[in-house]
Amino acid sequence: MDLTDRPRRLRRDGVRELVSETSLEANDLVAPVFVDATTDERVAIPSMPGHERVPLDESVARVEEVLDTGVETVMLFGIPESKDAEGSRAWAEDGVVQEATRRITSETAATVVTDVCLCEYTDHGHCGLVEQDAAENPDLTVRNDETLDLLRKIAVSHAEAGADVVAPSGMMDGMVGAIREALDDAGFRDVPIMSYAAKYESAFYGPFRDAADGAPAFGDRRHYQMDPANAREAIREVALDVEQGADLLMVKPALSYLDVVSSVDRNFDLPVAAYNVSGEYAMLHAASDRGWLDLEATALESLLSIKRAGADVIVTYFAEDVAAKL
Numbered sequence: 001m002d003l004t005d006r007p008r009r010l011r012r013d014g015v016r017e018l019v020s021e022t023s024l025e026a027n028d029l030v031a032p033v034f035v036d037a038t039t040d041e042r043v044a045i046p047s048m049p050g051h052e053r054v055p056l057d058e059s060v061a062r063v064e065e066v067l068d069t070g071v072e073t074v075m076l077f078g079i080p081e082s083k084d085a086e087g088s089r090a091w092a093e094d095g096v097v098q099e100a101t102r103r104i105t106s107e108t109a110a111t112v113v114t115d116v117c118l119c120e121y122t123d124h125g126h127c128g129l130v131e132q133d134a135a136e137n138p139d140l141t142v143r144n145d146e147t148l149d150l151l152r153k154i155a156v157s158h159a160e161a162g163a164d165v166v167a168p169s170g171m172m173d174g175m176v177g178a179i180r181e182a183l184d185d186a187g188f189r190d191v192p193i194m195s196y197a198a199k200y201e202s203a204f205y206g207p208f209r210d211a212a213d214g215a216p217a218f219g220d221r222r223h224y225q226m227d228p229a230n231a232r233e234a235i236r237e238v239a240l241d242v243e244q245g246a247d248l249l250m251v252k253p254a255l256s257y258l259d260v261v262s263s264v265d266r267n268f269d270l271p272v273a274a275y276n277v278s279g280e281y282a283m284l285h286a287a288s289d290r291g292w293l294d295l296e297a298t299a300l301e302s303l304l305s306i307k308r309a310g311a312d313v314i315v316t317y318f319a320e321d322v323a324a325k326l
């Protein structure tokens, strides 16, 4: 045998580590945290094992647990004490996320990213203002431009509370430009926008919608979130957000959309984030509970694949478990 190319030489212990192309670090990971204004004790989220909704009074303690693992950034989601058609608790100065942000930024060293959206705050569960007859109309649309005015208020209220980064996730056209303008006008020129630039209408969000109580009461989100069939369109969506002033570009979900993560990474020179969503977390847990998969190994491999595809930042429910092992 006269083989000249022997890739296996580089797979020997000691050499393999030296030449590995991708590495995971705790400070690339963002841990989602749910703060719930309707409870005064921690409530487990059954479809997301290990995760809980915590009351405001536990928000600092919860973030300290995250920091103890080496993860430095949290993404806050709020469950408000009440909901209405407009989602007015989303921009309230004493809202659950605003109050949690104030406490966490003043009492810990965590970097706080806030979710700028309406679906947890509206009584109909959509990510914006809906047409009057929406419930009877399966083809309903969220009123885009009226919703932008609300998103401006939400983003400014988060910045006023001390948010380090705001992350609009509602897939409204023009949302990044509107939020950028509102933040600048309010004196928050230095608060970056992590835009959910390519967010798909995915069935993998199921467990999150239980966790954050944000499932639409009627219809679905296909008129504003992207069609899972489309990859080229993601480039158009992302380009619009870049033009409007996005600082970080998010693709969501992650694992079923690694082609999109990779093309966003190759086509744009801004940092790329990927959201390893609730369904992607839940399915590994479910399989490992049955003894079908090794949880730790598959979680690590999943996150590594997301980095390999081109993500600089990963939002993941595995953040703490994986960081603690790194």
Ligand code: PBG
Pocket (backbone or CB within 6 Å): 115, 117, 118, 119, 120, 169, 170, 204, 205, 206, 207, 208, 209, 214, 276, 277, 278, 279
């Ligand atoms: C909406 C939002 C959603 C998620 C994050 N932000 C839900 C949705 O679009 O229905 C999903 C996250 C996950 O599944 O982990 N503001």
